[in-house]
Amino acid sequence: MSDLLILISCELIKLRRNLALWMVVIAPAFVILLQTLIWLNLKEGLGFDADLWLMYSSNILSIWSLFMFPMFTALVVALIYQYEHTTGGWLRTGTYPVAGWMVLAAKQFSALILLTLSSALLLVFTIAGGWITGYFHPVIEMPEVIPWGELLLRSGKIWAASLLVLAIQNWVSLRWTSLSVPIGTGIGGTFVALFATSWKYGYLYPWLLPLNSIYGTDGKDQTALLTGAAGGLILMLIMTWRESTRRS
Amino acid sequence: MITLDHVSFSYGKTTVVRDAGFHVPDRSIFGFAGPNGAGKTTTLKLILGLLKPDSGEILIRNRNLAGHRKEILSKTGALIETPSLYPHLTAGENLEIARRVYRVEKFRPDQVLSQTGILAAKNKKVREFSLGMKQRLGIALALLHSPELLILDEPINGLDPGGILEFREFLKNLVNREGITVLISSHILSELELVISHAGIISDGEIRFHGTMEELRGKSLSRLFFDVSDPEKALSLISPVADCRLDGGRIEIREGNRDLTARLIHLLSAAGYDIYQAVQEQPNLESVFHELTRKEVRHV
Ligand SMILES: Nc1ncnc2c1ncn2[C@@H]1O[C@H](COP(=O)(O)OP(=O)(O)O)[C@@H](O)[C@H]1O
Ligand SMILES: [Mg+2]
Numbered sequence: 001m002s003d004l005l006i007l008i009s010c011e012l013i014k015l016r017r018n019l020a021l022w023m024v025v026i027a028p029a030f031v032i033l034l035q036t037l038i039w040l041n042l043k044e045g046l047g048f049d050a051d052l053w054l055m056y057s058s059n060i061l062s063i064w065s066l067f068m069f070p071m072f073t074a075l076v077v078a079l080i081y082q083y084e085h086t087t088g089g090w091l092r093t094g095t096y097p098v099a100g101w102m103v104l105a106a107k108q109f110s111a112l113i114l115l116t117l118s119s120a121l122l123l124v125f126t127i128a129g130g131w132i133t134g135y136f137h138p139v140i141e142m143p144e145v146i147p148w149g150e151l152l153l154r155s156g157k158i159w160a161a162s163l164l165v166l167a168i169q170n171w172v173s174l175r176w177t178s179l180s181v182p183i184g185t186g187i188g189g190t191f192v193a194l195f196a197t198s199w200k201y202g203y204l205y206p207w208l209l210p211l212n213s214i215y216g217t218d219g220k221d222q223t224a225l226l227t228g229a230a231g232g233l234i235l236m237l238i239m240t241w242r243e244s245t246r247r248s
Numbered sequence: 249m250i251t252l253d254h255v256s257f258s259y260g261k262t263t264v265v266r267d268a269g270f271h272v273p274d275r276s277i278f279g280f281a282g283p284n285g286a287g288k289t290t291t292l293k294l295i296l297g298l299l300k301p302d303s304g305e306i307l308i309r310n311r312n313l314a315g316h317r318k319e320i321l322s323k324t325g326a327l328i329e330t331p332s333l334y335p336h337l338t339a340g341e342n343l344e345i346a347r348r349v350y351r352v353e354k355f356r357p358d359q360v361l362s363q364t365g366i367l368a369a370k371n372k373k374v375r376e377f378s379l380g381m382k383q384r385l386g387i388a389l390a391l392l393h394s395p396e397l398l399i400l401d402e403p404i405n406g407l408d409p410g411g412i413l414e415f416r417e418f419l420k421n422l423v424n425r426e427g428i429t430v431l432i433s434s435h436i437l438s439e440l441e442l443v444i445s446h447a448g449i450i451s452d453g454e455i456r457f458h459g460t461m462e463e464l465r466g467k468s469l470s471r472l473f474f475d476v477s478d479p480e481k482a483l484s485l486i487s488p489v490a491d492c493r494l495d496g497g498r499i500e501i502r503e504g505n506r507d508l509t510a511r512l513i514h515l516l517s518a519a520g521y522d523i524y525q526a527v528q529e530q531p532n533l534e535s536v537f538h539e540l541t542r543k544e545v546r547h548v
Pocket of ligand 2: 288
């Protein structure tokens with residue numbers, strides 16, 4: 001196994017018995033629960049020509065990308081770095097017989113793995129929630145055919161456009177040893193997003209990129225997707241390079 | 249094993265290690281002593297590559313860490329400041345992380361746990377460990393990959409007297425059995441005195457002494473006391489030869505050794521004095537240590 005894979009597997013060991021791992025399940029489950037309760041309480045049906053699956057998942061993806069994803073990311077990424085900050089762990093990882101950048105890359109990969117897992121669970125839970133809604137609601141009938149392609153595409157776009165915020169949280173969590181800074185960044189980032197929508201270039205605000213990558217109009221969806229994905233990857237590369245040369 | 253040559257390091261504008269140079273021979277137990285804040289931890293971090301020196305060169309096995317990082321670090325075990333342990337994981341899980349990173353065989357964790365006497369606590373979370381157990385696990389982690397060089401930063405801190413005794417025995421056995429080189433720091437030299445073969449003394453970022461323990465003991469300036477008849481007159485006889493004074497009816501010579509004692513006995517008895525007693529104070533390492541680490545001392 002390569003050094004990098006070994007280091008990633010070690011990061012996953014560290015996640016044991018930790019809130020972070022449960023958040024992977026709890027965060028998407030909470031959004032689905034919310035949406036399912038809303039729909040179960042609808043008095044009337046929703047019109048038969050609309051694609052109910054896409055309608056159902058639209059609300060989920062909005063709540064996810066605007067609120068749950070930034071909070072989840074802020075918390076989970078911060079925890080990954082807290083393991084080292086609070087234990088003097090950098091002194092140990094710094095003497096590992098591996099290239100310095102790999103330790104940081106492994107942390108970012110494990111953050112990415114957790115985000116990917118919860119994004120996948122969000123999709124799985126969406127289907128489950130839809131079935132439950134269709135089963136228990138007197139009027140709403142979810143179509144038999146699930147639009148997998150469209151659902152996957154939307155989830156994938158949101159996931160990719162989230163990378164910039166993920167990268168920002170990684171950097172902040174690395175540089176500030178106090179847990180409150182990355183958590184504050186997540187809350188502040190989300191809060192400002194509510195106002196940034198009205199600004200001309202607000203759609204490029206990092207915390208709005210995931211949502212705009214599927215709902216943006218006039219090509220803004222493409223720009224948002226590209227900014228989030230490419231911006232995130234570039235920022236992660238820069239961070240890995242800069243911080244590993246700074247540290248050793 | 250380790251050679252430092254004109255190494256300097258500053259935190260911002262504060263120079264913490266100044267032109268440091270010393271050599272840790274193969275298979276030695278090198279005690280690195282100095283008061284708190286002297287720069288011990290910083291020096292050890294420099295050796296391990298956790299910090300980069302502003303100037304100077306550090307060689308481990310005649311190699312530069314920058315060019316041979318993987319090779320050097322895979323044969324080095326270290327415990328810097330407090331043991332870096334993940335408290336929510338068990339001892340076994342903490343070791344499993346290191347086992348993967350150093351590509352060590354599966355049986356080794358149990359081996360080092362029993363070597364350090366905490367095998368029974370393998371599946372216990374580190375959060376529930378006492379300070380002494382954490383120190384032991386820290387040492388187990390440092391030994392896991394059978395290093396040739398072991399660097400321990402104040403490992404005795406927080407151990408009770410029984411633990412210190414046990415630790416010394418452990419260290420001796422380790423070096424005898426496995427022939428590794430140990431660099432161990434402490435702010436109390438006398439705690440190390442019984443196990444180390446070599447010493448380096450740092451104060452205020454400067455290396456004030458480095459060499460064998462014999463050389464260090466040779467530096468000790470022990471006092472001589474002479475109990476003689478008519479001490480006042482005897483004093484005037486001795487004073488051209490040695491730095492001396494009268495102390496409660498005895499003659500005290502500040503800096504003495506065996507040769508000087510013999511010379512003075514000859515001198516006094518030839519002049520007809522009765523010598524009732526001649527005492528040489530035991531060389532005291534702690535006083536040498538204090539002497540060497542005094543702030544005013546610049547060059548030794
Ligand atoms: N991260 C740091 N930033 C600034 N100064 C530091 C830092 N770490 C240590 N120092 C200073 O460097 C000096 C040497 O510290 P250290 O090497 O830890 O001493 P020792 O281990 O001998 O007690 C001290 O004066 C300490 O205050
Ligand atoms: Mg120290």
